[in-house]
Amino acid sequence: MSFVIKSRWRKFTGLVLAGVLAGSMALQPALAGDTGILASETGPEMILPKPRLELIDSRMVAEGVEHATYQGTLADGEPIMVQVIQADLHNPEVTVKPVAAQEGNYGKRESVASLGARTGAVAAVNGGFYGTSPPYAPVGSVVIDGELQVASDMYRTSLGWLEDGAVRFGYFNPQSYLELDQGLRLPVAGINQVEEGGEGIILYTPEWGETAGSPEETGVLAVLAPLEDGSYQVTGLVRGAAAMPAGGFVAGLPEEGPGVNELLPGTRVKVHLGQDPNWPGLKHLLTGGPLLVDGGRPVFQYALEGLAGTLAARHPRTAVGVTGDGKMMLVTVDGRQPGVSVGATFEELAYLMAELGARQAMGLDGGGSTTAWVNGQVVNRVSDGSQRLVANGLVVRSGIAVFIDGKRIYFDVPPRLEEGRTLVPLRAFFEALGATVDWQEERKTVVAAKGNRSVELPVGAFSALVNGEELSLDVPAKIVEGRTLVPLRFVGEALGAEVQWDPAKIITVNSLEEVGQ
Known part of the structure; x- marks a missing residue:
């Protein structure tokens, strides 16, 4: 279920209030207790979408890493098969981190099995959403080893790892800009994102590939070549496609707005790839969505995060959560397999993650992308019949x-x-x-x-x-x-x-x- 959502902070102004109002109503069942039934004074009882799970198998994969398989039923009796990879974040041998496909080349995709094996992982799942057509750009933001590789101001939940070992869920709003000699700052709206005719500058880094843009596009691209003092110089303005300069950048400029009249050939520029000041000490980050569990209780804000409509129906799902005792859970729910596993809605996924013990959790890409891989084997039944190639994933490493x-x-x-x-x-x-x-x-x-x-x-x-x-x-x-x-x-x-x-x-x-x- 990989797709591009065009939402940006400025486009959510009208949705926030509506989402809060709708969310205030939707949140009530999540607070109704542990019975799975919500009493009503004026009508029939409401059955909450809380699943019933039975543990089928559980085994240690490596030190600090466990894999469990559950079968269960949803509230209406439909079956589900669930894979849970649990990693002990307190164990110094265990690391969980996002990994980009094909060594960080964002024009490429890779299977979860290949991604996991290549990185020496003992387990892996698919990562965040991405575009369904070339260049398959990740949706949201990606930070790996402290490097901001992909960024946008999208209102979508992210998972971040901090240098002190803590993990947190929240909204990530990176602050990057281009600074001209006279001190003028031009804000960067996105990094390594598909240019969609917006009003901001999109900055492409060498991770994007050898070329930015395409011959079919008409937008203006400014080529920024490096100078010896660490700054950059605009060496040309082109339309369509531009070769990535060695050690430099390409800036996609809007038809109207900042940059069109300022980034002229010969202009000297300083590039500031900033992060969100509300995430100090950020080491890794991956945008997913929606937020599913907060404080151990299911929450329902998928519409607020741009994931309503058919996207919220039952599909194969992948999610990541953190338990109260410091374990990270990577969870998949198989779907589109009648009589075996029908998938889950976002509400059902939220209840499932809470039932498994998550204190906080968010969704990841799902549908045909949903893949769980453990010690060299795909352990779930992928809905496409074979692994879908994805833009990134979450990998678990333990030991040697x-x-x-x-x-x-x-x-x-x-x-x-x-x-x-x-x-x-x-x-x-x-x-x-x-x-x-x-x-x-x-x-x-x-x-x-x-x-x-x-x-x-x-x-x-x-x-x-x-x-x-x-x-x-x-x-x-x-x-x-x-x-x-x-x-x-x-x-x-x-x-x-x-x-x-x-x-x-x-x-x-x-x-x-x-x-x-």
Whole structure:
């Protein structure tokens, strides 16, 4: 359910009062208690859209990360299937963050499975709304690692991560502008957004791609090339499409309004990519919507956030919430599958998130985009029959991620760090590396071979044989939870592989072609 909403703050002036009035009525059932039935003095009882859920399966995915599957029924008896990925934000091994498709190129899309595997995640879901046609621009704002990559003044709920580890939900209104030599400031209405004939300047950054605009468009684009002092200079005004200058920007100018008469060729400009001063210490942010739960109670403001009409009907849904004990929940509800799972309205989704324990929650993109991915597998039934490509997603990482020849490897016992060395389950590691492996029970020894290289690794010993030569080990092989764990770097390099360690706890292992030659 990916689409572009053209709403901006100035376009919501007339809707706020109407939304508040409608919302004041809609909020009453959310405060009616836990029975699921609202008593009425003048008419029949009103059944609230509160779901009934039954836990089908629950398992630990990685340290601090759990995946649960529920089946349930909505108030009218229709079935739903729900996936819940729960990440403990208090666990230092666990991180949850937004990730842009294709390494942040906003003209691209990517499947949730590819996005999760590429980033070393143990779980992932689809992210915010985006345009249904090229360039598939995200709706709202995106901040990743403190960098404002996409921005608009849309009245839509966002989820933000702060530097101190706190998370919050709210409205994000970034303050960016272009400053001319004489001190004149030209406000930027959006960053890396589709120009829709509005009254403000749209600023395109290198994340947008090699070109801004298109030959079919008639708007004026100002090319801002970098200067040595950190400022920029307008090097040209073009219509239609403009090449992105190296290290620079392209500014889309309105037909009338700020910038048309000021950003002339030769003009020097300072670019200020500001954030919302009400979000100090912002590290990551993703716009979704609507707000579903506040203070543990369902709220209904989807119309106020521009998501009324058919968009509010039952569809597959994705949502994100935070519990009172500091856990983040990534939730999907399958839909468009009669007799199996019919999806949910925004009201039903709000009650569902509250029922699951969310203190605060918001919706994400849904429909065919709704995808839940855990340890290399899509765990929900996507409504399109195959994964839809999306503009961004939310990924969950925990512990150490191991890639062998570009492919993420998942272990039934997670890798662990001991004395600065990484231990991994031997069989999955050796098989992914293309080596044969044998366990000699009488000697408690692992024997692995690849081409003309061999390793003999006794469990508990601080030495091993590599091609018959005895070498010392910092950390010995050991048995954990019934699995034999071996020191990754030692055995990888012994079998001729190249091993690289990233401070983000990502290990990359590359086989070398000369092994076995």
